[in-house]
Amino acid sequence: MPAFDVQQFRQQFAFFQQQPEWVYLDNAATMHKPQAVIDAITQFYQHYNSNVHRGAHQLSQQATILFEQARSTVASYINAQHLHEIIFCSGATAALNQIAFGLMHTVLQPGDRILLTQLEHHANIVPWQLHCQRHGVIIDVVPLTAEHRIDLVAYEQLLALGPKVVSFSHISNVLGHIQPVAEMVRLAKAAGAVTVIDGAQGIVYQQPDMQQLDCDFYVFSGHKLYGPTGIGVLYGKTEQLEHLTPIFAGGEMIDSVSFINTSFNKLPFRLEAGTPNIAGAIGLSAAIEWLQKYNNKQIIQHKSLLLKEFYNGLTFIKGIDILSSHVHNAGIVALNVDSEHPADVAELLNQQQIAVRSGQHCAMPLFSCLARPGAIRCSFAAYNTLDDVNRCLLALEQTVEILTA
Amino acid sequence: MTLEQLLADTKPVLLDIQQRNLAEIEQARDWQAKYRVLMQLGKKLPAIPEKMKQPELLVKGCESRAWLMHYHDKATDKHYFVLDSEARIVKGLMAIMLCLVNGMTTTELCQFDLCHKFDQLNLKPYLSQSRGNGLTAMVSRIKQCCK
Numbered sequence: 001m002p003a004f005d006v007q008q009f010r011q012q013f014a015f016f017q018q019q020p021e022w023v024y025l026d027n028a029a030t031m032h033k034p035q036a037v038i039d040a041i042t043q044f045y046q047h048y049n050s051n052v053h054r055g056a057h058q059l060s061q062q063a064t065i066l067f068e069q070a071r072s073t074v075a076s077y078i079n080a081q082h083l084h085e086i087i088f089c090s091g092a093t094a095a096l097n098q099i100a101f102g103l104m105h106t107v108l109q110p111g112d113r114i115l116l117t118q119l120e121h122h123a124n125i126v127p128w129q130l131h132c133q134r135h136g137v138i139i140d141v142v143p144l145t146a147e148h149r150i151d152l153v154a155y156e157q158l159l160a161l162g163p164k165v166v167s168f169s170h171i172s173n174v175l176g177h178i179q180p181v182a183e184m185v186r187l188a189k190a191a192g193a194v195t196v197i198d199g200a201q202g203i204v205y206q207q208p209d210m211q212q213l214d215c216d217f218y219v220f221s222g223h224k225l226y227g228p229t230g231i232g233v234l235y236g237k238t239e240q241l242e243h244l245t246p247i248f249a250g251g252e253m254i255d256s257v258s259f260i261n262t263s264f265n266k267l268p269f270r271l272e273a274g275t276p277n278i279a280g281a282i283g284l285s286a287a288i289e290w291l292q293k294y295n296n297k298q299i300i301q302h303k304s305l306l307l308k309e310f311y312n313g314l315t316f317i318k319g320i321d322i323l324s325s326h327v328h329n330a331g332i333v334a335l336n337v338d339s340e341h342p343a344d345v346a347e348l349l350n351q352q353q354i355a356v357r358s359g360q361h362c363a364m365p366l367f368s369c370l371a372r373p374g375a376i377r378c379s380f381a382a383y384n385t386l387d388d389v390n391r392c393l394l395a396l397e398q399t400v401e402i403l404t405a
Numbered sequence: 406m407t408l409e410q411l412l413a414d415t416k417p418v419l420l421d422i423q424q425r426n427l428a429e430i431e432q433a434r435d436w437q438a439k440y441r442v443l444m445q446l447g448k449k450l451p452a453i454p455e456k457m458k459q460p461e462l463l464v465k466g467c468e469s470r471a472w473l474m475h476y477h478d479k480a481t482d483k484h485y486f487v488l489d490s491e492a493r494i495v496k497g498l499m500a501i502m503l504c505l506v507n508g509m510t511t512t513e514l515c516q517f518d519l520c521h522k523f524d525q526l527n528l529k530p531y532l533s534q535s536r537g538n539g540l541t542a543m544v545s546r547i548k549q550c551c552k
Contacts, residue, residue, distance in 0.1 A: 340493075341469055341491050341492040341493065342468070343468040343469040343491070343492040343494070343495060344444075344492050344493050344494045344495075346468070347440075347492075347494050348440060348494075351436045351440065358468055359468040373469075373491060374468065398437075402437060402440060402441060402444075403444070403493075405441065
């Protein structure tokens with residue numbers, strides 16, 4: 001396979017031709033979409049638009065075929081054993097809400113424990129809190145090591161308390177640190193817990209293999225994988241999906257309805273109430289098919305080169321407080337300018353057309369542990385170039401200069 | 406430190422901003438110059454001591470926290486303010502807001518069109534809903550004071 005050509009890759013994103021002056025380093029929030037994805041969505045609306053699974057006409061059958069092909073593309077991308085193990089939803093947040101709601105009273109009974117970690121995104125904390133409080137389920141939290149990674153010793157100790165469910169992120173959305181998920185799943189399974197992985201940041205870093213990873217649930221959003229917003233995937237093993245009580249009801253998820261007894265459709269439809277995001281699923285599928293033309297190892301190499309250059313450049317700027325380690329990092333760097341508020345840093349970068357995010361990145365418990373009011377987050381994608389890195393470094397230098405003048 | 410002292414310290418600073426710094430911002434030759442002035446404004450305003458920052462004074466922005474204290478002089482029907490923010494640029498922008506309204510009567514405050522004034526100063530983009538800097542929250546908090 002030829003070497004990864006970042007310019008060729010970048011050219012497929014119309015956004016960068018429209019906005020050449022911007023350096024986009026907010027990829028952990030959402031990514032840009034290649035032309036293949038935009039075309040697939042447009043073509044669906046122009047040529048095939050119909051509702052799925054229920055039409056008596058050929059158009060609906062075509063739409064259904066495309067929608068179910070999208071399910072198949074996702075299933076083979078993450079190596080799910082069965083097509084019905086791919087549940088389409090609006091995103092990782094919706095998926096985590098479905099899982100937290102759905103496990104109550106089936107897997108989780110009052111007095112049971114679940115295990116989360118200190119560095120989770122709010123979407124992997126608050127749905128659990130909401131439902132655990134109402135059902136009397138206890139939440140334990142795995143602390144972090146001094147390097148801001150999950151403390152595996154404490155993890156094992158907390159597993160010994162016998163949690164029924166363990167839920168953790170594949171990659172920290174703030175720090176970019178890659179968690180030892182395979183090991184964590186193995187330990188959790190040995191302790192008899194159901195395992196949930198928040199793959200919102202993990203999905204774009206590497207192609208996860210569900211059968212090898214052997215987790216019970218893995219969730220992600222399409223828009224963080226070059227796909228459209230409003231589409232996401234809840235992967236679950238068949239027997240675990242059977243345990244989930246649907247959070248939404250109505251439409252395709254129903255088998256028969258009467259006021260005495262309503263019965264539900266089979267998987268995956270039981271967990272896909274209402275008209276699904278058909279164009280979104282087709283767009284996500286197009287993103288995956290497009291991405292598979294590239295060698296992910298080369299993409300990882302390219303991103304680690306960007307990261308190396310970025311870290312190297314940061315050492316020459318005075319007063320930079322880096323929160324992320326460059327080791328086992330998926331391409332996200334959280335940092336601060338010493339004693340300056342991240343909102344000021346981000347605003348000065350914004351003036352220089354560097355798009356980053358600032359604040360606590362929906363991970364307040366992590367920041368209380370980091371003892372900082374927030375951070376700016378530079379998150380890199382495969383379409384970023386060394387020029388982007390250098391422009392960001394120059395802009396940071398100028399920012400420090402203005403702030404300390 | 407008391408509210409009276411803070412008001413007394415803040416008032417001349419706001420007056421100075423209005424008389425001197427607004428023109429500097431309008432005439433800034435580039436964004437760097439404009440931001441240098443904005444940050445100076447933030448620095449000039451006296452800070453609200455930590456223990457006076459009661460939760461009810463908090464004006465929550467998405468990215469940074471700000472605090473607003475209000476005093477209504479019933480005898481003259483005039484409104485006076487003190488503010489603080491964690492972020493320097495936001496504090497500077499909020500200082501501009503305050504210098505425009507400090508000392509207004511209830512009727513003046515109700516009728517005051519901040520958007521229009523910010524537009525004149527080329528600062529209107531900062532009032533947009535999509536920005537998480539808390540300026541819109543500060544505007545509605547100031548406006549609430551005349552109710």
